[in-house]
Amino acid sequence: MPERNDTNSHDFEPAITENRFKYLDRALVKHRFRGDALIEVLHTAQELFGYLSEDTMSYIAESLHLPLGKVYSVATFYPAFSLEPLPGEIWRLCTGTTCHLRGADLLFEFLTKGRVSHHGDREMEDITRTIKPSSCMGLCHAGPVGIAADERPILHAHENDFVKHGRNPREPEP
Amino acid sequence: MTIDEFYRMGHGYRETLQRFTTEIFVCGSGGCAACGAGTIRKRLESICSARGVSSSIRIVQTGCIGFCSEGPLVRIHPSDEIFTHVSPDDAEHIIERCLTNARKPHDTTHAADIPFFTRQHRIVLRNAGLIDPESVTDYIGHGGYEALAKAISYIPPEGVILELRSSRLRDRGGNGSPVGLTWGIVARAKAERKYVVCNADKGDPGAFVDRGILEGDPHKVLEGMAIAGYAVGAEQGYIYIRGDHRQAIERVRKAIDQAERRQLLGNRIFDSSFNFRIDIRKGAGTSVCGDETALIASIEGARSEPRPSSWLASQCGLWGKPTLVSDVENFANIPSIILHGGKWFASIGTEKCSGTKVFWLAGFTRHGGLIEVPMGIPLRDIVYDIGGGIRKGEFKAVHAGGPFGGCIPAQHLDTPVDFDSFAQLGAAIGSGGLVVLDDSVCMVDLARHYSAYFMNECCGKCTPCRVGTHQLHAILDRMTSGNADTADFATLEELCDMLKDTSLCGLGQSAPNSVLGSLHFFRKEYEDHIHRRLCPAGSCRMQSPMAASPRQVKREPRRKG
Numbered sequence: 001m002p003e004r005n006d007t008n009s010h011d012f013e014p015a016i017t018e019n020r021f022k023y024l025d026r027a028l029v030k031h032r033f034r035g036d037a038l039i040e041v042l043h044t045a046q047e048l049f050g051y052l053s054e055d056t057m058s059y060i061a062e063s064l065h066l067p068l069g070k071v072y073s074v075a076t077f078y079p080a081f082s083l084e085p086l087p088g089e090i091w092r093l094c095t096g097t098t099c100h101l102r103g104a105d106l107l108f109e110f111l112t113k114g115r116v117s118h119h120g121d122r123e124m125e126d127i128t129r130t131i132k133p134s135s136c137m138g139l140c141h142a143g144p145v146g147i148a149a150d151e152r153p154i155l156h157a158h159e160n161d162f163v164k165h166g167r168n169p170r171e172p173e174p
Numbered sequence: 175m176t177i178d179e180f181y182r183m184g185h186g187y188r189e190t191l192q193r194f195t196t197e198i199f200v201c202g203s204g205g206c207a208a209c210g211a212g213t214i215r216k217r218l219e220s221i222c223s224a225r226g227v228s229s230s231i232r233i234v235q236t237g238c239i240g241f242c243s244e245g246p247l248v249r250i251h252p253s254d255e256i257f258t259h260v261s262p263d264d265a266e267h268i269i270e271r272c273l274t275n276a277r278k279p280h281d282t283t284h285a286a287d288i289p290f291f292t293r294q295h296r297i298v299l300r301n302a303g304l305i306d307p308e309s310v311t312d313y314i315g316h317g318g319y320e321a322l323a324k325a326i327s328y329i330p331p332e333g334v335i336l337e338l339r340s341s342r343l344r345d346r347g348g349n350g351s352p353v354g355l356t357w358g359i360v361a362r363a364k365a366e367r368k369y370v371v372c373n374a375d376k377g378d379p380g381a382f383v384d385r386g387i388l389e390g391d392p393h394k395v396l397e398g399m400a401i402a403g404y405a406v407g408a409e410q411g412y413i414y415i416r417g418d419h420r421q422a423i424e425r426v427r428k429a430i431d432q433a434e435r436r437q438l439l440g441n442r443i444f445d446s447s448f449n450f451r452i453d454i455r456k457g458a459g460t461s462v463c464g465d466e467t468a469l470i471a472s473i474e475g476a477r478s479e480p481r482p483s484s485w486l487a488s489q490c491g492l493w494g495k496p497t498l499v500s501d502v503e504n505f506a507n508i509p510s511i512i513l514h515g516g517k518w519f520a521s522i523g524t525e526k527c528s529g530t531k532v533f534w535l536a537g538f539t540r541h542g543g544l545i546e547v548p549m550g551i552p553l554r555d556i557v558y559d560i561g562g563g564i565r566k567g568e569f570k571a572v573h574a575g576g577p578f579g580g581c582i583p584a585q586h587l588d589t590p591v592d593f594d595s596f597a598q599l600g601a602a603i604g605s606g607g608l609v610v611l612d613d614s615v616c617m618v619d620l621a622r623h624y625s626a627y628f629m630n631e632c633c634g635k636c637t638p639c640r641v642g643t644h645q646l647h648a649i650l651d652r653m654t655s656g657n658a659d660t661a662d663f664a665t666l667e668e669l670c671d672m673l674k675d676t677s678l679c680g681l682g683q684s685a686p687n688s689v690l691g692s693l694h695f696f697r698k699e700y701e702d703h704i705h706r707r708l709c710p711a712g713s714c715r716m717q718s719p720m721a722a723s724p725r726q727v728k729r730e731p732r733r734k735g
Binding site for chain 1: 203204205208209238242243378381382385386416417418419455456457458459472473474475476477478534536537538542573576607609611615620623624630633
């Protein structure tokens, strides 16, 4: 599988696109083109392309012998799939109960100024980063907890950790 | 492999283990992994090989040791010492400690001295923190797959179900219904194909239990599922894991591969005529724990919408076939029950609730993490002995069971932990989340947090849930921002009853639980929010009572104009 880092860029070369479809084909073969593997295949496509374009969806619908409407209905139903490329890097912030009580909701509000898409993804003011809510990561004692695009954890998260050129989260809090 | 080969393999592995004088367990799960446990393990390994002691010291990256609030953790076996808050620079000292017994003051504690460990009783988590979750041989060496071997070679399928009935195991994830009964129904159903489904998609935003079990000891869950398949006559199992639990998915995938390669899963298990395959299904972010029919729809590749409740999964589940849907923790209990007998399991815990329960202890306690306690232990012991009390401030309540549960206030702190006593207080054991709250927590704000969860997770099929959860959240939002009036209070109570009575599935029916629970015990807080526009806990950001009074609000625009 390719690295997760390249999943968010959507203006890739044709040769790379070709490659990505090869990976998608591999997933289709693995699930023996069964219609019930639709969600699994969509997961793979989402990981490969970063979003589900109309072309990808009709390709999957054809391969699995499903109506395009069904693929579209499933893709729009689940929050894990997005139909358009998400702007910038994807950062995550835990919305678990303990993190909420330690101030994750205020942090969210501050970072996104209330701009929330219908799936609950939140865009930051500068569109270089998208902040996604995430479920509990087992770091409740150090909440609120975030995860940067490179999977680096941000303990005791602070507004500055999410803004570019912010405080290095590894440094102890002042 | 045949049964003989299997036992020989376990024996051989235990002999290799005896060559090591010391084992160092580095927690590699959840919090510890995020805090740099991988670097610590690499440092330990390089020091070991530099000193030439690799043959006597074994370093293992384990699943969750449990003491997550004090991580990264390192545990030394057999002296059973625990190093907390380890940094890579401590590696040298840890190795020194293993070799010479040199002890700096205050740097380690024996697990036997920490109430966090001594008050626990570990069955499900017995191996978590002691074995490498990515190695099937390690699991076999610690008695793994012996229950499956025993069941296949000595116990008929009906015998497995009888054993389960005598254990009185109750459904850990749901309402505590007897597991043996459900298994019996699926086993008796006549169909050419049956399925076993493991629900590892707990939507609880604050719980880590399923993930802790799967990351710490994935083979145990797989073994439990295989035994279930043997007992009910299924040949295909699905394990449905929440999509954002990457590490759990990766470990389960690796575990299935290893088990299939050794013929512990797949075709002709232990050279018998029993076949059982397990496939992973990744959840895509909508809670399906409200209803098993929704979970089944999602496995079939459709939108996870529930069916009317007259469809019982045990008779008409996946593709219309009888399906056994059960929780991760139920499956993880099965191997121990088969190995030691149902009577042994029934002797743990209380008369009505046997066995143990895994909890994720979080919130404002001094210590927190993944714990497993016998049923019937008073809640006070969990908060004050295992959790070490409240870090600062006063104890206010425990919120048990995540969004599906309710809160238990200070006057009921001596309640024993079991399904019935929790249900009496309007709380639930549910997903095993215990969030301990101190006096800085506003109960209305907490109810708002859980109502947001239901609003986001609702599938939208039935109107009461789709519209009701939104309205519930809107009212609570108004309350916490100081804009609610008396009419909202009446609407809130009415809405809760409506949601409970008319929703299609368990998700909508339990949406008002957290509101009703806190309304019952903390009604005054709600009244303060409405009538005095005050948050007694001081956590809601409202306008001050003066500024929010109607007169002031009216006057303000006039001044501007």
